[in-house]
């Protein structure tokens with residue numbers, strides 16, 4: 539007898555796990571299946587470049603839910619199984635072991651995967667990437683052994699790995715073709731702050747430097763730069779961004795462009811198929827344009843909204859502003875908003891002592907803001923962005939004017 543159509547979640551990461559939790563909380567009591575390619579039950583990735591990587595926290599701390607959570611709620615976890623086929627007409631998902639699961643609703647939460655550096659020597663041992671807890675375990679072992687690590691890419695992952703490696707006492711060199719770390723997201727002014735943070739900690743920051751290739755016999759021993767010099771090393775970590783895992787959606791003919799296209803209810807172009815987390819490219823109601831966010835907060839919050847949309851709840855709309863955080867050494871930050879382009883950056887507070895706010899402005903409106911080692915202000919930053927209030931640089935930089943006053947509240 540064919541099984542009852544299930545609610546199926548393809549992808550056992552944070553977005554998938556939070557969706558499953560919400561489906562049960564909201565009273566869905568039918569068959570619920572999470573298909574997850576990794577051997578682990580759903581876990582959170584931020585610790586993998588921070589405390590977990592440094593050996594300061596245990597494996598148990600990374601999981602989204604305690605052991606037993608899924609069985610207690612009758613959520614079927616198919617681990618080490620991939621969803622490899624999707625037939626929207628037949629409403630069926632196919633797994634890599636041949637099993638076919640009929641679905642009533644499907645959530646695609648397949649996340650993203652590291653972009654690979656296509657250079658000679660890329661396959662040498664010791665050229666590492668960081669996405670999974672297994673990757674973090676390998677890297678953790680390397681950090682314990684010490685030596686010299688070259689980090690390729692000064693984005694979030696590269697910067698956090700560099701910080702953790704320095705904190706473990708390794709010699710660290712960071713390479714990036716751009717002029718400052720995190721330049722694409724933060725721009726040159728705030729990127730320069732992070733360059734100095736790392737340099738102050740003893741990291742060799744080789745900005746404006748690309749990689750020609752890796753050399754070594756069997757294992758990487760040297761990084762050849764595009765400037766023609768060679769940097770000896772014990773291992774390499776490459777962090778040059780991620781690509782959304784869209785194969786399942788593409789194969790099924792869903793609309794895909796830099797992620798699976800979804801509307802504000804996280805519905806894809808196929809009926810009863812939804813997408814959430816790193817893989818979803820949403821037409822965001824606040825911005826009126828498509829945004830794909832590769833951050834923890836987005837996966838955490840989109841999973842539940844997707845679940846509620848799957849249940850047909852009218853108010854299930856995802857309109858949160860993008861939000862992310864990063865911790866490097868003793869410098870913690872939160873960033874909210876979305877700025878692909880901006881006129882200028884305005885600071886408030888003491889940049890030299892690394893306790894400040896930064897605001898990205900477009901035509902006298904704040905479109906993104908960041909708090910560095912200043913806490914309990916991110917909600918106010920978000921309210922300011924949402925207000926779309928017209929502001930002057932002077933007022934934005936003046937700590938005597940509250941963010942609520944700036945927002946016109």
Ligand SMILES: Cc1cc2nc3c(=O)[nH]c(=O)nc-3n(C[C@H](O)[C@H](O)[C@H](O)COP(=O)(O)OP(=O)(O)OC[C@H]3O[C@@H](n4cnc5c(N)ncnc54)[C@H](O)[C@@H]3O)c2cc1C
Nearest residue numbers: 549551552553575583584620621649815816832833834837
């Ligand atoms: C090392 C690291 C540190 C980070 N630190 C921060 C941070 O400090 N702040 C922040 O805001 N964000 C951070 N992030 C980003 C954040 O972790 C991601 O945005 C978040 O994990 C996205 O969750 P997701 O559920 O959408 O996807 P993922 O976490 O990628 O989970 C998707 C899961 O689906 C599985 N899968 C893929 N395809 C299939 C398939 N066909 N069938 C079945 N399963 C499949 C994958 O194996 C994976 O387990 C970090 C990421 C990494 C890697």
